[in-house]
Amino acid sequence: MDFQLDRTVEILEQTPGTLRAMLSGLSDAWIESDEGPDTWNAYDIVGHLIHGERADWIGRLKIILEEGVYRTFTPFDRFAQFEDSRGLTLADLLDTFEGLRGENLAKLEDLDLQPEQLGAQGTHPELGTVTARQLLATWAVHDLGHIAQIARAMAAGYSDQVGPWAKYLRILGSGN
Amino acid sequence: MDFQLDRTVEILEQTPGTLRAMLSGLSDAWIESDEGPDTWNAYDIVGHLIHGERADWIGRLKIILEEGVYRTFTPFDRFAQFEDSRGLTLADLLDTFEGLRGENLAKLEDLDLQPEQLGAQGTHPELGTVTARQLLATWAVHDLGHIAQIARAMAAGYSDQVGPWAKYLRILGSGN
Numbered sequence: 310m311d312f313q314l315d316r317t318v319e320i321l322e323q324t325p326g327t328l329r330a331m332l333s334g335l336s337d338a339w340i341e342s343d344e345g346p347d348t349w350n351a352y353d354i355v356g357h358l359i360h361g362e363r364a365d366w367i368g369r370l371k372i373i374l375e376e377g378v379y380r381t382f383t384p385f386d387r388f389a390q391f392e393d394s395r396g397l398t399l400a401d402l403l404d405t406f407e408g409l410r411g412e413n414l415a416k417l418e419d420l421d422l423q424p425e426q427l428g429a430q431g432t433h434p435e436l437g438t439v440t441a442r443q444l445l446a447t448w449a450v451h452d453l454g455h456i457a458q459i460a461r462a463m464a465a466g467y468s469d470q471v472g473p474w475a476k477y478l479r480i481l482g483s484g485n
Numbered sequence: 486m487d488f489q490l491d492r493t494v495e496i497l498e499q500t501p502g503t504l505r506a507m508l509s510g511l512s513d514a515w516i517e518s519d520e521g522p523d524t525w526n527a528y529d530i531v532g533h534l535i536h537g538e539r540a541d542w543i544g545r546l547k548i549i550l551e552e553g554v555y556r557t558f559t560p561f562d563r564f565a566q567f568e569d570s571r572g573l574t575l576a577d578l579l580d581t582f583e584g585l586r587g588e589n590l591a592k593l594e595d596l597d598l599q600p601e602q603l604g605a606q607g608t609h610p611e612l613g614t615v616t617a618r619q620l621l622a623t624w625a626v627h628d629l630g631h632i633a634q635i636a637r638a639m640a641a642g643y644s645d646q647v648g649p650w651a652k653y654l655r656i657l658g659s660g661n
Contacts, residue, residue, distance in 0.1 A: 310642040316512050320639070326506035331499055331632070336492050436649040443648035450647055453640040454656035456507070460633035463496070464626045466486040471626055472619035473612040480630035 312442050314422060320449035321414060325407035327456055328355060332399060335463075340399055342466030344482075351459045355402040356390025358455055362409035364389070366448045367416050373431035373441045374420070381432045488618050490598060496625035497590060501583035503632060504531060508575060511639075516575055518642030527635045531578040532566025534631060538585035540565070542624045543592050549607035549617045550596070557608045 310316075332340065332351055343350040349357065369382050394402060420426075427442040464480045475481050486492075508516065508527055519526040525533065545558050570578060596602075603618040640656045651657050 310514050310518060310646070312643070312646045313512075313514075316514060319511050319515065323507055323509075323511070327503060330502035330506040333499075335495050335499070336489075338486050338489075338492060339495065342486060433649070436652075439648055439650065443646065443650060446643045446646035447648075447650040447654070450640045450643050450650075450654050450656065453636040454654055457633040457636035457640075457656050460629040460636070464629040464633075467488070467622045467626050470486070470488045470619065470622035472615055472623075473609070474615065474619060474623040474626075476612075478623070478626050478630055480626065480633050 312427070312446055314427070314445065317445050317449045318414065318417070320452060321410065324358075324452040324456070325403070325410050328358075328406065328459070329403050331456075331459060332403065339463050339466060343462050344465045348462065349458065350462050352394065352399050352402065353390055354455050354459050354462070355399065355406055356394035357387070358452070359402060359406050359409060360386065360389040360393060361448075361451070362406065362413055366444065367413045369431065370417070370420070370441060370444055373429050373439075373444065374426060376431075378430050378432045378438060381434050384434050488603070488622055490603070490621065493621050493625045494590065494593070496628055497586065500534075500628040500632070501579070501586050504534075504582065504635070505579050507632075507635060508579065515639050515642060519638050520641045524638065525634065526638050528570065528575050528578065529566055530631050530635050530638070531575065531582055532570035533563070534628070535578060535582050535585060536562065536565045536569060537624075537627070538582065538589055542620065543589045545607065546593070546596070546617060546620055549605050549615075549620065550602060552607075554606050554608045554614060557610050560610050 332355070340351045343353075364383075365385050372380055372382060397405075422441070427440065427445075429441045430438050431441070431444070433439050461480055464478070468475065468481045471478060471481070508531070516527045519529075540559070541561050548556055548558060573581075598617070603616065603621075605617045606614050607617070607620070609615050637656055640654070644651065644657045647654060647657070
């Protein structure tokens, strides 16, 4: 697929509703299920997505557009959600994510990005030179990655319950 | 996690809405994106889930409850959707899946399964002896597996667009 800004926004728009449909009203056992030590559960992942809305995507896009390669992005804290989410319910997090995503998509629309701006370059602290286009594509793929991760984390809760079917279920890591 | 019928139903209930939230209104390019030769796109996967509602889960549960180990399940056709979905839009498939899943969950509720029935055994054509409990757990994990697969298939469409970020994106198969 070619990059298209409109298509990228389609993915970014679906994520809050997808998370809400997947997770609203589930028992805590599903929300707290993870893939093992040092892996995230659904609650952690929604918190991580919130931190991305606050600290990552639109902020980095503006750095690229306004300051170019001369200002290296602030490194992203992959563990900020463990502090930020303290005391909040999953319903709180889903609402917060939906609100922030909506604000960020409004900011993106206000930028009215032109094709030549999509090639603008920035400097990632570890990856080096990246473009606005790559950042936006990554934002969308990052959403899909975490939707898949939530499905894996929940499925892992039932890994001992499926019996011999485990070998057919790739999501449990033993299938194909 | 222990197996609980109510919790299992929670996952089975969320899937139609999750697929609708993820896929409604997306460009065809996303719906047709797959992970490479001989892999499925989102359209194929929803068709496969529909075939499961028609030919697999509840039917096998009834075989277990009514006939036990003496009647081997009919093998499931993993490719039936390529014929069954012909001429249908994705919106048609999402509606069909939601309707069939609703009917099957109503049938499951009508069965009013008691704890001892969950241990009832059946015979899978390849896996041998399985239980009603394992079948129900597998139904839920199978849903989650295909939600993750849809996310992977769509993400793969942008695998060439994310540039150096690919190494951070496990969903593209190159990250961790």
